[in-house]
Structure formats: C-alpha cells, structure tokens
Amino acid sequence: MEKEKKVLLEINHMRKSFDGLDVIRDISLSVREGEVISIIGPSGSGKSTLLRCATMLEKMEGGELIYLGEKAAWEENGKCVYAGKSKMKDIRKNFGLVFQNFNLFPHYSVMKNIIDAPVSVDGVPKKEAKERAEKLLLQLGLSDKADAYPYQLSGGQQQRVSIARALALQPKILFFDEPTSALDPELTGEVLKVIKELAKEHMTMIIVTHEMQFARELSDRIIFMEQGVIQAQGTPEEIFASDQDRVREFIGKFQS
Amino acid sequence: MSTVTMLMQLGKGMISTAEIFFLTLLFSLPLGLVIAFGRMSKRGLVRGISKFYISIMRGTPLMLQLLVVYFAPYYLFGLNLRGYRFPAIILAFSINYAAYFAEIYRGGIESMAIGQYEAAKVLGYNRAQTFFKIILPQVIKRILPAITNETITLVKDTSLAFVLAQAEMFTMAKQIAAKDTSMVPLMVAGLFYYIFNLVVAFVMERIEKAMNYYR
Numbered sequence: 001m002e003k004e005k006k007v008l009l010e011i012n013h014m015r016k017s018f019d020g021l022d023v024i025r026d027i028s029l030s031v032r033e034g035e036v037i038s039i040i041g042p043s044g045s046g047k048s049t050l051l052r053c054a055t056m057l058e059k060m061e062g063g064e065l066i067y068l069g070e071k072a073a074w075e076e077n078g079k080c081v082y083a084g085k086s087k088m089k090d091i092r093k094n095f096g097l098v099f100q101n102f103n104l105f106p107h108y109s110v111m112k113n114i115i116d117a118p119v120s121v122d123g124v125p126k127k128e129a130k131e132r133a134e135k136l137l138l139q140l141g142l143s144d145k146a147d148a149y150p151y152q153l154s155g156g157q158q159q160r161v162s163i164a165r166a167l168a169l170q171p172k173i174l175f176f177d178e179p180t181s182a183l184d185p186e187l188t189g190e191v192l193k194v195i196k197e198l199a200k201e202h203m204t205m206i207i208v209t210h211e212m213q214f215a216r217e218l219s220d221r222i223i224f225m226e227q228g229v230i231q232a233q234g235t236p237e238e239i240f241a242s243d244q245d246r247v248r249e250f251i252g253k254f255q256s
Numbered sequence: 257m258s259t260v261t262m263l264m265q266l267g268k269g270m271i272s273t274a275e276i277f278f279l280t281l282l283f284s285l286p287l288g289l290v291i292a293f294g295r296m297s298k299r300g301l302v303r304g305i306s307k308f309y310i311s312i313m314r315g316t317p318l319m320l321q322l323l324v325v326y327f328a329p330y331y332l333f334g335l336n337l338r339g340y341r342f343p344a345i346i347l348a349f350s351i352n353y354a355a356y357f358a359e360i361y362r363g364g365i366e367s368m369a370i371g372q373y374e375a376a377k378v379l380g381y382n383r384a385q386t387f388f389k390i391i392l393p394q395v396i397k398r399i400l401p402a403i404t405n406e407t408i409t410l411v412k413d414t415s416l417a418f419v420l421a422q423a424e425m426f427t428m429a430k431q432i433a434a435k436d437t438s439m440v441p442l443m444v445a446g447l448f449y450y451i452f453n454l455v456v457a458f459v460m461e462r463i464e465k466a467m468n469y470y471r
C-alpha cells in the first residue's frame with residue numbers, strides 16, 4: 001500500500017464566535033500533501049470564517065492550528081495563544097489564500113502584483129522572481145497581460161492573476177474562498193480550469209465553493225458544513241449519495 | 257514710488273510668501289500623517305489627545321495661533337528669542353495645516369478596503385511594508401483633490417503672517433499702499449497671489465494626471 005502522505009495542516013477543536021454567536025464550533029480537520037478538499041454548505045455556515053482562522057486573518061478562540069508539525073496556535077489555560085512574530089512569519093510561508101474578490105493591488109501592474117511579495121518579503125532576487133512570474137503567467141494563459149493593470153482585466157483574468165500572485169510564493173497549501181462567486185457566469189470556467197490544472201499537479205488545496213459539479217470532479221474529499229460544524233464529510237461519491245437529509249437537500253438545490 | 261520699485265518690493269515679499277508656503281507644506285504634510293495615526297490609534301488616550309489637538313487647531317483662528325506661538329515663549333517663560341519671528345510663523349502654519357491634513361489622511365486611510373490589508377498580510381508583508389507600499393500610495397491618489405484645496409487655501413493664508421509684521425507680500429503691499437495712498441499695490445499683490453495659485457493648481461493637476469495610470 002502507498003505510504004501515508006505527510007500531514008501539512010492540522011486543525012484541532014477550532015472555536016470562534018462573533019459577539020456571542022458561535023460561528024465555528026469545534027472543528028477538527030487534517031490535510032495531507034496533495035489532497036484537494038472542497039468545503040460546501042449554506043451561506044452563513046462558517047466556511048469563510050474557517051478559512052480566515054486557518055490563514056490567521058482571524059484569531060481563533062480555542063483549539064490548535066498546526067502547519068507541518070509547527071504549532072501556529074494552541075490553547076493555554078483555556079485561552080488561545082499564537083506563536084511569536086518570527087516563527088509566525090515562517091509558518092505563513094506555508095499557505096496562500098485566494099479571495100472571492102481578488103484583492104489585487106490596483107496600483108501595481110500584473111507583473112509587480114506577482115513579484116513584489118517574493119522580492120520584498122522573501123528576498124528572492126528580482127530576476128528570478130520575474131522568471132518565476134513569467135512561467136506562471138504562461139501557465140495561466142496571461143502572458144500578454146504582464147504590463148496591464150488590474151482595472152484593465154476581466155474578473156476572470158484578475159482572479160487568475162491573484163492565483164498567480166499566491167503561487168509565486170510557492171506555498172504548500174492554497175486556500176480558495178469562493179473563487180468564482182464574484183464572476184459573471186461565463187467567466188467562471190476559465191478560473192475553474194486553472195484550479196483543475198493545479199489539482200493535476202498535486203497542489204494541496206482547500207476550496208470553499210458552490211460549484212457542485214466542479215467539487216465533485218476535482219475533490220478527494222468534500223466537507224459539508226452547517227452552523228459551524230462539519231456535518232458530513234467523505235469522498236464525492238459518498239457525499240453525493242449521502243443519506244443525511246440536510247446534505248441531500250443542500251446538494252439538491254444545486255442540481256436543477 | 258515708481259512702478260519698478262514697487263514691483264521689486266512686492267517681488268521680495270513674494271519670496272517670503274513662497275518660503276512660508278513651501279516650508280509649511282514640507283513640515284505639515286508628514287506631521288499630518290503622524291497626527292492621523294494618533295487619531296486612529298488603538299490607545300484611547302492618544303486618540304483623545306489627537307482629536308483635541310485637531311479640534312483646537314481647526315476651531316480657533318489661525319491669526320490667533322500665530323500670535324500665541326510668537327508670544328508664548330516670552331509670556332510663558334520670559335524668553336526673548338532673537339530671530340524667532342520667521343520660525344514662529346513656520347511653526348504656527350505647520351501645526352495648523354497638519355491638523356487639516358491629518359483629517360484628510362484619516363478619511364483616505366479609512367476609505368481603504370480591508371481586503372488590501374488582508375491580501376498584504378497573507379502575502380507576508382509586515383505592517384510598515386503594508387502601509388507604505390500598498391496603502392499609502394492608494395490613499396494619496398484618493399486624497400489629492402482635498403490636498404489641492406488645502407494647498408490653494410494655504411497660498412492665501414500666508415498673508416496672515418502680516419500680524420507678526422513679516423515682510424511677506426501682503427504686508428509689503430499694505431505698506432506701499434498706505435505710503436502712496438494707492439490701491440495699485442494691493443491689486444498687484446492680488447494678481448501675484450492669483451498667479452501663484454494658477455501655478456499650484458497646474459502642478460497639482462499634473463500630479464493627479466500622473467496617478468491616473470490606474471483606477
């Protein structure tokens with residue numbers, strides 16, 4: 001049998017609330033190298049919050065967050081504490097995040113959007129960063145857009161640039177929060193295609209999405225979230241054949 | 257007084273006016289940013305002090321502030337400072353304009369989408385890099401029209417330095433007008449201010465255009 005793949009991310013008993021509302025209630029999850037996980041669930045179920053806590057944009061209130069065996073956050077005397085600044089900087093290098101609304105830097109060209117973080121955060125020589133960026137642009141079908149500014153691009157192109165920007169830092173895990181939700185329907189395809197290609201290259205990805213067919217084709221595992229907990233998880237076959245009413249009802253809404 | 261002499265004297269006054277203008281911008285633009293940070297500080301005390309400072313600076317006449325800054329060392333500490341007049345003028349103008357600029361910066365900074373900060377954070381930028389590379393350039397573009405307004409007001413406000421008998425253009429014009437019992441020097445000074453502001457408006461427009469390479 002194939003050797004078990006390395007665990008890249010481990011979330012243990014994550015908890016998070018906003019103004020007394022429990023948004024994440026005891027979620028545990030581990031992600032192995034090369035895995036593609038889709039997270040589905042109704043709006044307001046805490047999917048974004050889960051990603052935001054995992055990427056440390058939001059502070060958890062309890063639980064543990066471990067990247068490649070390194071603890072980023074853990075509990076001490078009932079409180080959640082985070083690793084120190086310099087360790088945190090190293091831990092952050094492990095992941096990238098693609099936002100629903102891209103969040104490109106409008107005052108930077110496409111090229112600069114992609115190379116600036118590698119150069120000024122990681123100290124990659126500019127020439128090398130540029131070569132890396134050119135490869136990525138070619139791969140994502142954006143070679144002719146290197147000198148364009150974000151406002152000159154379609155939403156689909158902008159989202160592909162933001163994927164390139166995240167990949168330029170060579171993360172081990174890439175998170176996506178509804179990467180196609182802000183796009184016109186005719187533009188979702190080009191972004192989904194890019195993500196599929198990354199999956200073929202065994203990029204480890206955690207994708208919050210409402211694209212059921214896409215999740216089904218692509219994922220090794222689908223997680224169904226509701227009211228801050230994982231209600232069901234399994235292979236696409238298992239989830240799509242689930243006998244849980246809530247899962248069937250939710251998936252049913254998208255299949256008409 | 258001959259026209260040439262008058263123009264020479266007004267020209268000298270103009271140099272002093274320009275000095276006040278440029279030095280005030282030089283000091284008040286960065287100082288305004290510092291005060292804006294204070295105004296947005298997480299510490300309530302710092303926030304309170306900054307807010308109070310801004311309200312005093314905006315709520316009292318600049319002319320009064322000029323007098324206070326100039327006479328305070330003497331009345332408070334019995335100090336008779338030589339050559340303090342010009343520094344006092346620059347100081348008073350700078351701390352006054354910094355308050356207005358602070359509010360402009362604050363408006364600009366607070367109008368930035370949180371997503372820019374979050375993208376920078378996930379990409380690993382530290383706080384200083386995030387502010388100076390990502391946020392500030394976009395803020396400057398947004399606040400440029402408001403800065404232009406203040407700058408044009410400053411050109412005209414420099415004439416308030418007459419209360420400290422600084423030999424800037426307005427003071428000179430007033431003196432010559434009184435001596436010659438003529439309106440002409442005042443009209444010429446007015447023309448000079450107007451031309452100064454045309455130049456300011458032109459330069460600011462160029463800067464705004466230069467920043468139009470993105471939206």
Ligand SMILES: Nc1ncnc2c1ncn2[C@@H]1O[C@H](COP(=O)(O)OP(=O)(O)O)[C@@H](O)[C@H]1O
Nearest residue numbers: 018019023041042043044045046047048049050
């Ligand atoms: N910053 C916040 N402040 C207050 N409430 C929030 C915040 N972010 C999310 N919430 C609330 O948490 C719940 C889960 O939100 P979210 O994680 O965005 O859900 P999803 O991404 O599944 O739609 C919602 O009720 C939402 O209103």
Ligand SMILES: [Mg+2]
Nearest residue numbers: 047048049178
């Ligand atoms: Mg969401």
